[in-house]
Amino acid sequence: MxxxxxxxxxxxxxxxxxxxFISLLFTVFLFYFIGQMAKTEIKRAMRIQKxxxxxxxxxxxxxxxxxxxxxxxxxxEKLEGKSKAEAIAWTKSSDINLLxxxxxGFGESVDTLELREMETYSFLRSFSIIGxxxxxxxxxxxNALNNYISDDFxxxxxxxxxxxxxxxxxxxxxxxxVKDRMAxxxxxxxxxxxxxxxxxxxxxxxxxxxxSSQMVISAIAMEKQNKTLETLLTVPISRTSIVATxxxxxxxxxxxxxxxxxxxxxxxxxxxxxxxxxxAASEGLPKVIQELGLGMTANTYLILGVSLFLAILCALAMAxxxxxxxxxxxxxxxxxxxxxxxVMIPYFLSFFSDIKNLSLPVKVFVWAIPFSHPFLTTQNLLxxxxxxxxxxxxxxxxxxxxxxxxxxxxxSTDRVLxxxxxxxxxxxxx
Amino acid sequence: MEAVLxxxxxxxxxxxxxxxxxxxxxxxxxxxxALIGPNGAGKTTTLRIxxxxxxxxxxxxxxxxxxxxxxxxxxxxxxxxxxxxxxxYKNLKGIDYLKFMAKFYADTEEKAREYVDRAKLISDLGSRxxxxxxxxSKGMVRKLLLGRALMTRPELAILDEPTSGLDxxxxxxxxxxxxxFAREGISVLLSSxxxxxxxxxxxxxxxxxxxxxxxxxxxxxxxEKYQARNLEEVFxxxxx
Numbered sequence: 001m002x003x004x005x006x007x008x009x010x011x012x013x014x015x016x017x018x019x020x021f022i023s024l025l026f027t028v029f030l031f032y033f034i035g036q037m038a039k040t041e042i043k044r045a046m047r048i049q050k051x052x053x054x055x056x057x058x059x060x061x062x063x064x065x066x067x068x069x070x071x072x073x074x075x076x077e078k079l080e081g082k083s084k085a086e087a088i089a090w091t092k093s094s095d096i097n098l099l100x101x102x103x104x105g106f107g108e109s110v111d112t113l114e115l116r117e118m119e120t121y122s123f124l125r126s127f128s129i130i131g132x133x134x135x136x137x138x139x140x141x142x143n144a145l146n147n148y149i150s151d152d153f154x155x156x157x158x159x160x161x162x163x164x165x166x167x168x169x170x171x172x173x174x175x176x177x178v179k180d181r182m183a184x185x186x187x188x189x190x191x192x193x194x195x196x197x198x199x200x201x202x203x204x205x206x207x208x209x210x211x212s213s214q215m216v217i218s219a220i221a222m223e224k225q226n227k228t229l230e231t232l233l234t235v236p237i238s239r240t241s242i243v244a245t246x247x248x249x250x251x252x253x254x255x256x257x258x259x260x261x262x263x264x265x266x267x268x269x270x271x272x273x274x275x276x277x278x279x280a281a282s283e284g285l286p287k288v289i290q291e292l293g294l295g296m297t298a299n300t301y302l303i304l305g306v307s308l309f310l311a312i313l314c315a316l317a318m319a320x321x322x323x324x325x326x327x328x329x330x331x332x333x334x335x336x337x338x339x340x341x342x343v344m345i346p347y348f349l350s351f352f353s354d355i356k357n358l359s360l361p362v363k364v365f366v367w368a369i370p371f372s373h374p375f376l377t378t379q380n381l382l383x384x385x386x387x388x389x390x391x392x393x394x395x396x397x398x399x400x401x402x403x404x405x406x407x408x409x410x411x412s413t414d415r416v417l418x419x420x421x422x423x424x425x426x427x428x429x430x
Numbered sequence: 431m432e433a434v435l436x437x438x439x440x441x442x443x444x445x446x447x448x449x450x451x452x453x454x455x456x457x458x459x460x461x462x463x464a465l466i467g468p469n470g471a472g473k474t475t476t477l478r479i480x481x482x483x484x485x486x487x488x489x490x491x492x493x494x495x496x497x498x499x500x501x502x503x504x505x506x507x508x509x510x511x512x513x514x515x516x517x518x519y520k521n522l523k524g525i526d527y528l529k530f531m532a533k534f535y536a537d538t539e540e541k542a543r544e545y546v547d548r549a550k551l552i553s554d555l556g557s558r559x560x561x562x563x564x565x566x567s568k569g570m571v572r573k574l575l576l577g578r579a580l581m582t583r584p585e586l587a588i589l590d591e592p593t594s595g596l597d598x599x600x601x602x603x604x605x606x607x608x609x610x611f612a613r614e615g616i617s618v619l620l621s622s623x624x625x626x627x628x629x630x631x632x633x634x635x636x637x638x639x640x641x642x643x644x645x646x647x648x649x650x651x652x653x654e655k656y657q658a659r660n661l662e663e664v665f666x667x668x669x670x
Contacts, residue, residue, distance in 0.1 A: 006533040014521055227513065227515045227517040228516070228517050228518065230481075231511065233482075233483055234506055236503060236506040236534055237506075418444070
């Protein structure tokens with residue numbers, strides 16, 4: 001045990017370098033900076049927006065429209081005595097991004113329900129989503145006005161009739177059913193809320209796997225490059241311990257790196273997600289989530305942690321074997337690619353599709369990748385598919401044991417020194 | 431006197447290539463035994479097998495009665511190996527590298543300190559021992575590694591080209607150190623291209639070529655047998 005700890009300490013000391021700290025601090029700073037920028041931009045977009053209005057009609061309705069814009073958080077700049085072309089030129093030269101032109105006869109045409117177009121001009125000065133937000137707000141204002149005008153018209157024509165009944169004769173009340181639980185709510189909102197709460201799972205997994213795998217493969221490659229491996233293999237410590245300490249040290253440093261990385265990522269996400277969570281809370285979604293039993297409990301987190309940990313161990317074992325094939329640090333960086341691809345496949349699939357709905361061969365392929373299981377664990381736990389969770393954990397455990405046996409055998413034979421992948425010849429030399 | 435290391439009919443194949451074709455030799459206590467031969471003769475393969483890095487394809491290797499195949503761990507406790515192209519961990523200070531290696535062999539902190547002190551003396555790096563190995567010259571790294579190899583006073587020190595990459599002064603110092611430790615009872619198995627070095631250091635020599643030991647004996651015996659002035663001439667004659 002003393003020898004094991006001695007080697008483990010050395011491995012950790014070798015991995016924790018000044019370069020690692022600088023790179024981590026830089027990443028955290030970068031995330032913080034982008035997050036703060038996003039926050040500032042969103043706040044700016046939420047502030048009162050300026051809008052230019054050219055009212056060529058001067059009717060009561062056009063006045064009502066202008067007032068509605070003020071109520072919708074717009075600072076209205078009324079353009080007096082200008083033609084349409086002059087109004088466009090004026091707005092273009094100002095910092096206002098939106099111009100509304102209310103044509104002559106607008107109020108009159110609405111009274112008779114004859115369609116008359118109101119013109120809006122959006123001045124795109126950037127292509128950001130936030131930059132085009134004012135036109136979205138204007139669209140909702142126009143919608144509200146349309147409703148108001150049509151309701152008013154119907155009330156005048158059929159005084160004792162609720163216009164809503166005519167406009168929406170069918171209404172729906174949404175319920176969501178999960179297993180044997182049911183609650184009132186929209187499926188899309190609930191799915192959106194849960195994915196916003198568990199978005200960190202695939203990100204954590206991907207970061208730790210990539211970090212740790214790179215570390216272990218580089219550690220072995222560096223031993224070869226620096227010609228220290230031969231000496232290490234002749235000291236009185238078991239080969240299994242050499243493999244285990246390299247993996248453990250990489251896992252520890254990978255975990256620390258991921259925590260620091262996530263700390264920065266939290267700042268980054270808070271810039272975007274803060275309002276989503278508040279909006280969800282105001283809609284009463286957390287209560288619905290509780291009713292449906294979709295809340296994350298301590299047990300859920302524990303099982304998820306086990307699943308994540310096993311996936312990390314599988315990645316480390318794979319990287320250890322690949323590390324033996326590397327001749328030096330540079331070739332190690334190329335050899336890590338298969339592990340990264342195997343993490344990327346379930347990562348993107350979990351974002352863009354439901355793995356359950358894939359065709360059988362693709363599904364089998366995805367399930368065969370050990371890293372797919374932690375991506376599915378949260379979903380399976382919440383939906384009480386415990387067999388899938390246990391199956392995934394067992395599969396990863398067997399996969400890991402098989403890999404570790406292979407890694408230990410390679411380290412116990414000549415292959416640790418003689419096996420390498422030559423990229424030029426593209427063949428295994430044993 | 432009972433041999434420390436006994437090698438009998440040692441074979442090693444790399445696929446179809448026969449690197450060693452059944453060589454036999456022994457190393458006695460306190461003896462410096464050298465393998466000399468051209469590149470690809472099988473010197474490093476032999477040393478790597480005895481150092482437990484490679485497994486033999488045939489034959490038997492025993493160290494103080496322990497069989498290499500059955501008890502490789504026992505071998506590792508009693509040997510120390512200095513590869514031809516070896517390095518130290520660049521991020522570790524020289525002193526930390528020695529402490530790290532000493533802990534694998536020492537049962538107590540006191541013993542580890544004793545090993546490190548001895549290694550410091552052998553390395554003779556002065557205050558540079560407290561700097562990172564990444565800042566060392568090739569010669570300094572070699573001396574640090576020699577210190578590491580001899581600090582535990584192993585039963586058998588396996589030294590592959592011990593003066594490789596060293597300048598004349600450092601090479602002389604290293605040879606003196608090896609000789610001194612052998613006089614104190616450490617057995618040494620070494621290989622070198624440098625015939626003068628072999629002649630200066632070795633008690634006995636084996637001439638190896640294409641995986642076969644052509645001849646062996648003390649440098650004086652071999653010179654007399656082949657009527658040669660030095661080992662270079664002995665080797666040339668043995669090859670004919």
